[in-house]
Amino acid sequence: MGLIPTFTPSRRAILAGGGAGGLVLAFSLAGRNAAAQEAGKLNAFVQIAPDGWVTIVSKNPEIGQGIKTSLPMLIAEELDVDWARVRTVQADNDPEAYGRQFAGGSMATPLHWDQLRQVGAAGRAMLISAAAADWGAPADELSTEPGVVVHAASGRRADYGSLAAKAATMPAPALDSVPLKDASQYRIIGKPTPQVDVDAIVTGQPLFGIDMRLPGMLYATYEKAPVFGARVASADLAAAKAVKGVRDAFVLEGGEEFDGLAPGVAVVADSWWQARKGREALKVKWADHPTASQSSAGYAARAQALAGGAPGKTLRQDGDVAAGLAASAKTVEAEYFYPFLSHATLEPQNCTAHFHDGKMEIWAPTQLPEPGRQIVAKTLGLKPEDVIVHMTRIGGGFGRRLMNDYMVEAAAIAHRTGAPVKLVWTREDDMRHDFYRPAGFHFLRGGVSADGKIAAWADHFVTFGQGEETARSAGMAPTEFPARFVDNYRLDVSMMPLGVPTGPLRAPGSNAIAFVVQSFIDELAHAAGADPVAFRLQLLGDRGLVGEPGRGGYDAGRMAAVLRLVAEKSGWDQKPSEPRRGKGVAFHYSHLGYFAEVAEVAVGADGAVRVEKVWVAADVGRQIINPLGALNQIEGSVIDGISEMSGQITIAGGAVEQGNFDTFPLLRIDAAPVIETHFIKSDNPPTGLGEPALPPVVPAVANAIFAATGKRIRKLPLDPTQLAAS
Incomplete structure (x- = not known):
């Protein structure tokens, strides 16, 4: 294999691109940090060649989330070009040119939705200005078709390639001044588009680091x-x-x-x-x-000891939990555990x-x-x-x-x-020297009132950390649902030291917390004798936005809408008639996305669980940039979440015991469920899709297992011996 090609235009080339017979557009994005604004740095650009081909640089890392396709689509849409005449290339790391470059947090769409469309629109305005100057026509009389400026009154037409050199001499308009298309005019945004690298990937071209x-x-x-x-x-x-x-x-x-x-x-x-x-x-x-003295068995024993004592600190306390529990018609106590997990990336x-x-x-x-x-x-x-x-x-x-x-x-x-x-690295290196999804222990008490509502909720969360700081990705926010939705609510935390590295795993925090919270909600629904969907809708109530807009806010109306939609699409009211088969439901808000999911499972007599189908309802705002990429992300998240239910990383003598896929299994393709996805396009800014579909599937499957077997899943990974028919 040859060298991996890179595209690294110099600053001089960016500024002087018109002199080469083409147009290079470079604009300051409003969303970057103040230091970059003061320095006048560049962080996005487009090049138009004399032959009309458009090269769009993708500034962020491509990790399979499709960003090398979707972000250039934003620019291409407003630039008004033919997508078939667009090349996208991967930028090098260059904060002076691009500002911050990263892949994480499902933030690419929220950060770039407005700015990159403005970049494309500004480029289109410069091309129109160039044509207007050539033809002596008012710019407001001109329009564009893909790759062409048109003057309808005179019948004149000029392709972008012929205008590129002159357009490079035109002053760039302020990004916040350029008009943007109405969604009804989109030719590229919202159209299913294959990833730009797909041909190279399937033919084995050198794209990856390992190549x-x-x-x-x-x-x-x-x-x-x-x-x-x-x-x-x-x-x-x-x-x-x-x-x-x-x-x-x-x-x-x-x-x-x-x-x-x-x-x-x-x-x-x-x-x-x-x-x-x-x-x-x-x-x-x-x-x-010193870490040689640590082990998974030791963590579990320490967690039990901490749970039996006073918590290290209280993160949130609303109302009077003790009084709420005492007044409850029924109470439930449960201990939940989720293990350390490896990222297990296929490319080591x-x-x-x-x-x-x-x-x-x-x-x-x-x-x-x-x-x-x-x-x-x-x-x-x-x-x-x-x-x-x-x-x-x-x-x-x-x-x-x-x-x-x-x-x-x-x-x-x-x-x-x-x-x-x-x-x-070897596969063993990769699995034994990871930054693991932290394990966690939750000791829960809840009560339901005689009228079937949650009267009290208490969670003593035992996690890892030192002093006031939790280990990386091992914390839990005081606003985590159902906080603010239960009058008597308490979240305590106790921590124990950890010598094992931890870090974010897809939908960090949420991938574990959703399992605990949505499973325990199901337990309370069962105690109340209520339908799990109806119980959740009652809990959400008729509230709108709870808290401030952004990640700390929670729009109960949006969540209720996806919950109703997934119940409808999954035929929730029609329960499976076959023995040891059941449906489960869960929802979760993370990374600005509202997701509800229903899973249908079949549990064999030997306890083996097969997830037959998963229905997904999602609200990620008013626009999906690339529907094909969106489905890829949701389906990948669902499969990831199901796979996580079978794996664990255990520690003995301060070292990881697992080393390869024989001891840390991933879901096989023949075990993947049918996945059906539905979107609600709400009047909200578009948000990311790389992570928020994962958290709900784990409790949805766990709740479906309970519906099929009557056995509650409170500990992961799944243990078929505990689910075998008696």
């Missing part, structure tokens, strides 16, 4: 301690260096930051297999480390680095390229401007590649080696 090749490139592996943070006590490197093809083996001291350079031993060879064989020949002794962590001419050049599948650049510079004692990061397509991120530890490792090895080096 990278450079002349004279060597390959590296990196051995780290099984116990997180342990240093190298001693290393016998002779046997590794004796392996055919091994060029070098050496110790890197590393530091204590999980997302920096970990202590370890590098092996560099002519091929990756030789590097791996050399690594297997290493004889390394690891220093003692990798990075190619080359230190030359005093600069470190990096090709990396990273979700946060700029923090990666900064930590490499800090680790190696380089100036940040001497670290160059090229972004490659990412073979699965899910939050894992928000951390750049693999980038630092590759850079440190290349800095020592001098030649281009590609570091590729």
